[in-house]
Amino acid sequence: MKNTNNKIITFLLLAAIMGACKKYEQFPVDKVTGNYVFDPLDSAGVNAQNFLYSxxxxxxxxxxxxxxxxxxxASDDAVSSKTGTGVAITLISTNAVTSFNFPGSENLWEGTNLSQPPGATGPPESFWAGIRNANIVINNIGVVPVKGGLPNGTTTAQVWRSEARFLRAYFYFELVRRYGGVPLMGDKVYNIADNLDLPRSSFADCISYIVKECDAIKDSLITAPVADADNYRATKGAAMALKAKTLLLAASPLFNGGNIDNGNPLTGYTNFDVNRWTLAAQAAKDVIDLNTYSLDPSFTDVFLTQNNSERIFIRPGSNTTSIETNNGPVGFQAGGTGNTSPTQELVDAFPMKNGLPVTDPASGYLASDPYSVLSDAKRDPRFNATILYNGAHWLNSTMQTYEGGISKPNSTLQQTVSGFYMRKFMGAFEDASTYSNHSSDWIILRYAEVLLAYAEARNEAEAAPQADVYQQLYAIRARAGIDPGAGGNYGLTPNMTQAAMRAVIQNEWRIEFAFEEHRFFDLRRWKLAQTVLNKPRTGVSIVKNGGDYTYNPVTLLNTVFQERQYLYPIPYNETAKNPNMKQNPGW
Incomplete structure (x- = not known):
């Protein structure tokens, strides 16, 4: 594996060592003077680059x-296997959060490590801290005489400045899709003595800002493919893909005509404009036309093989078995606590290998063999790459998630509550006896997302789906391993209506990007959460009778979704200390 060359991981390790040696703090925003970090005599730019890593x-x-x-x-794709009160993801699912107590790990406004108190380790968690630190780079990098640059004449210092601008735009995007309009800080680095009673900018202004930033920096960033040591860095393609993702969000029903607070510019556009879909489609097409990225031939390798052709922007992780330790099935010597219990709803969303939904009588689906363990008619291969189910091959054994089986012993041990375990992101351990280290990179932007974004936006911009909409779905389904069929339609019905194609595209988002932080936000941006997330989440209780199984549906969690939950609450502390900070509706 090549993660040993990853500079972010290296930086974090070095930071811990240097902190122990008392040379300086890990993140020298307030602890080290700016002329030390941004040194006009440092031709190698070592300190400035380390700050950018942070x-x-x-x-x-x-x-x-x-x-x-x-x-x-916290979507309809899974529930936590954890029990008891205070499970953060369950609190979000059941509307048991307020502006006072929103879980810190998903409260990216405040975070849980913002002030870096003495003894704290790791980076600050608030994205506002990220924006501030990016602005420090943007304002100061120009004095560093670092050598080198791009063939187009962009200096290395300018490249680093553009990387900081990309990160700032990304942080803004993540805040906007959670909160709506947020304060736009510009390039100013605010300090405690400054007037911090800033108002929120409109949703429209925030979207415009992010898009303009992506346009401004794309030609002053490195281009893919990149060297192994640079696999984490923002590229031209990443800036263009972030623009497309931002415009897709802006064109989506929640913000484009479906504003939850009619006439409130903070919570979305105050009108519907179909041209927003056209802009989103064009932005995605621009990424496609780079001819830089392609779908990896193997769906599972996308997450395990570094620097593959599908990855556009990642958050690198260590070589580890932590994914298996946290999510692997119980009952094996290799270990696993099964934190994630996929729902029956997600399982049923995967079609058969012929591309037909399991509800189609022609699909070959058998209720008596729902996971196609014995049947000749198999499920979409992404099902096997995403879900561990009763009868699946794993760790050189056969999964037993029936009642009393080795992976559902019904003891006090934490275990699946749905009858399923998550398989996605794990290594190829079907024939292994134990787990071994592998890449745990987190993919933030990948090429399949660009293709689906283009298909969705094109479908919404036209009265009926055009051929290029079908082509994106064909490509994704072909890579997944779905059979093309006699007509080469990969199980899709020709000449669908816009509404029928919309349903297909939405399901494709679900099964292609399960557990990649898409479904949670997709249900919101499509403004479907009030319908979908007010239904119980279900699983299955499997009873073994000799060699036969009985599959009994069970309710796992009664979730609650109110209209206010389409946007997060601005943290109470922010609205209390800043009279100009308007709260989101309902909070």
């Missing part, structure tokens, strides 16, 4: 990020 380190790794769970366990 801004990259504020980007989140999504694996078991929210109190030990995946964020999508």
């Amino acid at each position: 801004v990259y380190a504020i980007v989140k790794n999504g694996h078991n990020r929210v109190g030990g769970d995946y964020l999508d366990a």
Whole structure:
């Protein structure tokens, strides 16, 4: 594996060592003078580059990020296997959060490590800290006489400045999709003595700002493919993909005509404009036309093989078995606590290998063999790459998630509550006896997302889906391993209506990007959460009778979703100390 060359990981390790040696703090924003970090005599730019690494380190790794769970366990794709009160992801799912107590691991406004108290380790968690630190780079990097640059004449210092601007735009994007309009700070680095009673900018202004930043910096960033040591860095393609993602969010129903507070410019546009879909489609097409990225031939390798052609922007992780330790099935010597319990709803979303949904009588699906363990008609290969189910091959054994089975012993041991375990992101351990280290990088932007964004935006911009909409779905389904079929339609119905294609695209987002922090936000931006997330989440209780199984549906969690939950609450502390900081509706 090549993660040993990853500079963010190296920086974090070195920072801990240097902190122990009392040379200086890990993140020298307030502890080290600026002319030390941004030294006009440092032609190698070592200190400035280390500071830039620290801004990259504020980007989140999504694996078991929210109190030990995946964020999508607060969607309809999974529930937490943890029991008891105070499980962060369950609090979000059941509307048991307020502006006072929103879980810190998903409270990216305040974070839980903002002030870096004495003895604290790791980067600050607030994205406002990320924006401030990015501004420090933007304002000061020009004095560093670092050598080198790009063939187009962009100096290395200018490249680093553009990387900081990209990170700032990314932090803003993550805040905007959670909170709506937020204060736009410009390039100013605010200090405690400054007037901090800033108002929120409108949603429209925030989207415009992010898009303009991406346009301004794209030609002063490095271009993919990049060297192994640079696999974490922002590239031209990353800036363009972030622009497309931002415009897709802006065009989506929640913000484009579906504003939850009619006429409030902080919570979305105050009108509908179909041209927003056209802009999103064009931005995605611009990434496609780079001819830089392609779908990796193997769906599982996308997450395990570093520097593959599908990755656009990542948050690097260590070589580790932590994903398996946290999410692997119980009952094996290799270990695993099964934190994530996928739902029956997610399982049913995967079609058969012929591309037809399991509800289609022609699909070959058998209720008596729902996971196609014995049947000749198999499920979409992404199902096997995403879910561990009863009868699946794992650790040179067969999964037993029936009642009393080795992976569902019904003891006090934490275990699946749904009858399923998460398989995605784990190594190829089907025939292994134990787990071994592998990459745990978190992919923030990948090429399949660009293709689906283009398909969705094009479908919404036209009266009926055009051929290029179908082509993106064909490409994604072909890579997944779905059979093309006699007509080469990969199980899709020709000449669909816009509404029918919309449903197909939305399901494709779900199964392609399960557990990648898409479903949680997709249900919101499509303004479907009030319908979908007010239904119980279900699983299965499997009873073994000799060689036969009975599959009994069970309710796992009664979730609650109110209209106010489409946006997060501004933390109470912010609204209390700043009279200009307006709270989101309902909070």
